[in-house]
Amino acid sequence: MKFLLSTGKRLYIRLSLALFVLLLLQSIVLAFFWQQGNKAYSQEVTQRLNESIAMYITEQQQLIVDGAVNQQELERLANRAMVINPSVEVYLLSVQGQVISNLVKPELLLHQVVDLTPVEAFLSADRELPILGQDPKLASTLKPISVSPIMENSTVVGYLYVVLGGAVEQSIVDSIKNSSILTLSMAAIFASLILTLVFSVLIFYLMTRRLQTLSLAVKEFHLTNFEDFASIISEENTHNAAPQDEIDQLSYCVLAMAQRMKEQLEHIESIDAQRREFIANVSHDLKTPLATIQGYVETILIKEENQPLEQEERRKYLTTALKQSNTLAGLIDQLFELAKLESGSMVPTLEGFSLKELIHDSLQDATWSAKERNIHFQVEADDLDYRVNADIALIQRVVQNLLDNAIKYSPEDSLIRIQMVEEESVIQLHIADQGKGILAEDIPYIFERYYRCQQQRHSSKLGSGLGLAIVKKICDLHKSTISVSSQLNKGSEFKFELAKAS
Numbered sequence: 010m011k012f013l014l015s016t017g018k019r020l021y022i023r024l025s026l027a028l029f030v031l032l033l034l035q036s037i038v039l040a041f042f043w044q045q046g047n048k049a050y051s052q053e054v055t056q057r058l059n060e061s062i063a064m065y066i067t068e069q070q071q072l073i074v075d076g077a078v079n080q081q082e083l084e085r086l087a088n089r090a091m092v093i094n095p096s097v098e099v100y101l102l103s104v105q106g107q108v109i110s111n112l113v114k115p116e117l118l119l120h121q122v123v124d125l126t127p128v129e130a131f132l133s134a135d136r137e138l139p140i141l142g143q144d145p146k147l148a149s150t151l152k153p154i155s156v157s158p159i160m161e162n163s164t165v166v167g168y169l170y171v172v173l174g175g176a177v178e179q180s181i182v183d184s185i186k187n188s189s190i191l192t193l194s195m196a197a198i199f200a201s202l203i204l205t206l207v208f209s210v211l212i213f214y215l216m217t218r219r220l221q222t223l224s225l226a227v228k229e230f231h232l233t234n235f236e237d238f239a240s241i242i243s244e245e246n247t248h249n250a251a252p253q254d255e256i257d258q259l260s261y262c263v264l265a266m267a268q269r270m271k272e273q274l275e276h277i278e279s280i281d282a283q284r285r286e287f288i289a290n291v292s293h294d295l296k297t298p299l300a301t302i303q304g305y306v307e308t309i310l311i312k313e314e315n316q317p318l319e320q321e322e323r324r325k326y327l328t329t330a331l332k333q334s335n336t337l338a339g340l341i342d343q344l345f346e347l348a349k350l351e352s353g354s355m356v357p358t359l360e361g362f363s364l365k366e367l368i369h370d371s372l373q374d375a376t377w378s379a380k381e382r383n384i385h386f387q388v389e390a391d392d393l394d395y396r397v398n399a400d401i402a403l404i405q406r407v408v409q410n411l412l413d414n415a416i417k418y419s420p421e422d423s424l425i426r427i428q429m430v431e432e433e434s435v436i437q438l439h440i441a442d443q444g445k446g447i448l449a450e451d452i453p454y455i456f457e458r459y460y461r462c463q464q465q466r467h468s469s470k471l472g473s474g475l476g477l478a479i480v481k482k483i484c485d486l487h488k489s490t491i492s493v494s495s496q497l498n499k500g501s502e503f504k505f506e507l508a509k510a511s
C-alpha cells in the first residue's frame with residue numbers, strides 16, 4: 010500500500026495517468042459522435058432510397074373515396090411495399106394527423122395522433138433530408154419518413170405516412186447491440202488504452218529519469234550538509250559540455266548554484282573563523298599593552314614606597330608605559346574608525362589639495378620606523394605636482410596605512426617606490442615595495458576586515474587586519490578603486506586613483 014502511494018506520487022506515473030484519462034475521455038466523446046454520425050448517415054441513406062415510396066402507393070389507387078378509407082387497397086399496396094422493404098410501416102393520417110387506418114395491431118399503437126410538422130417539412134419544396142417523424146409504435150424515437158398527400162377533388166383529405174426503418178428495424182438494431190463485432194471493437198479500444206498507458210509510463214519514466222536523479226541529488230546535497238554537489242549529481246545529468254534541453258539547463262543551474270552555495274558557506278565559515286581569531290587577537294592586543302602599563306605603574310608605586318626612584322629610572326618606566334598606551338589608543342582608534350566608516354554615516358569633505366605635499370607629510374611620519382630597518386623611499390617624478398579633489402584627512406589615512414604595510418612587510422635594506430601617474434581625469438597613486446608579496450589565494454580577501462594573510466597569521470608581525478579594510482572603505486567613499494598586484498618574494502604594488510581638482 011505504502012509502495013503504491015509513493016509510486017502514485019511519481020511525476021511519470023502522474024503524467025501517464027493524466028494522459029490515460031485524457032485519452033479515455035477522448036475515446037468516449039469520439040465514440041458518442043461516431044455513433045450519432047453513423048445513425049444520421051444511415052437515416053439519410055434510408056430516407057433518400059425510400060423517399061418516394063409514399064408517392065408510389067398513392068399514385069396506384071385512390072385510398073380515400075368520399076371520406077371513407079379504401080382499406081382493402083391500402084392493405085394490398087402496403088403489403089406489396091413491405092415485401093420490397095420489410096422495415097417500412099404504412100399509416101393513413103387525417104389532415105389533423107389522426108391515425109385513421111393502419112396495418113398494426115391496435116394494442117401496439119402508442120400514438121393515435123402524429124405531429125404534422127415533419128410532414129409539412131417533407132412536403133415543402135426546399136426540404137433538407139433527413140427529416141425525422143414520430144413512429145406511432147415507438148414512445149419517443151424519431152424515424153425517417155416518406156409522406157404523400159391524398160387528394161380528392163383537388164383537396165388534401167389525408168396523408169399516406171410511411172415510417173422507414175420502424176419498429177422492425179429498431180428491434181434488429183437492439184438485437185445486434187450485443188453482437189460480437191461490437192464487443193470486439195470495445196475490447197480493441199480497451200486494449201489500445203491499456204497499451205497507451207503502459208507505453209506512456211515507460212516513455213515518461215525515461216523522459217523524467219534525469220529529473221528524478223537531479224531531485225535525488227538535491228535531496229542528498231541537503232542531507233550531506235552541502236557537501237560537494239558535483240560528486241553527487243550523476244554523470245548523466247552533467248555529461249554534456251553545453252546544455253541540451255531544459256533538464257540539462259536546470260542541472261547546470263543547480264550545479265552552479267550548489268557550487269556557489271558551497272563557496273559562500275566556506276567563505277562565511279572562514280570569515281567566522283577570522284572574526285573569532287580577531288577577537289582573540291584584539292583582546293590579546295588590548296591586554297598586552299594594558300598589562301605592561303599596569304606593570305610599570307605598579308612597579309613605580311611599589312618602589313616609591315621604600316625610597317623615591319631615580320629620575321632616570323622613573324623616566325624609563327613612564328616612557329615605556331606611554332608607548333604602550335599609544336599603541337593601545339592606536340588600536341582603539343582603528344576600531345572606532347572602521348566602525349564609523351562601516352556605519353555609512355561618514356561623508357567625505359572634498360577639497361583641492363597637493364598630492365605631493367600629502368605624500369611628503371606621510372613620509373615624514375613613516376621615516377622613523379623605516380629608518381630603524383634601513384628602508385628607503387623613492388618618490389618618482391618628484392618634480393611634478395598634481396592637485397586632487399578629495400578628503401585630505403581620509404586620503405592621508407590611506408597613504409599612511411599603505412606605507413605602514415609596505416614598511417611592515419618589507420625586508421631590511423629595501424626600497425619603497427611611490428609614483429603618481431596622470432590619467433585623463435584622475436591621478437593614480439602607486440605604492441610598491443620589495444617585500445615578500447601576497448599569495449594569489451589571499452588577494453581577494455585582503456581588503457576584508459580582520460583578514461591577515463596566511464604567511465602573517467603565525468608570524469610575530471603585529472597587525473589586526475584592519476588597515477586595508479579602512480583603506481578600502483575610504484576609497485569606496487571617494488568612488489575610487491584600489492587594486493593590488495603582487496609577486497611572491499619580489500614585492501607588492503597597491504594603486505588607487507583620485508579625481509583631479511578642477
Ligand SMILES: Nc1ncnc2c1ncn2[C@@H]1O[C@H](COP(=O)(O)OP(=O)(O)OP(=O)(O)O)[C@@H](O)[C@H]1O
Binds near residue numbers: 343418446455472501
Ligand atoms: N605590502 C604588503 N606586502 C605583503 N603583505 C601585505 C602587504 N599589505 C598587506 N599585506 C597583507 O594583508 C593583510 C591585511 O593587511 P592590513 O593592513 O589590513 O592588516 P595588518 O597590516 O595585518 O594590520 P593593521 O594594518 O590593522 O595593523 C596583512 O596581514 C598582510 O598579510
Ligand SMILES: [Mg+2]
Binds near residue numbers: 472476477
Ligand atoms: Mg596594515
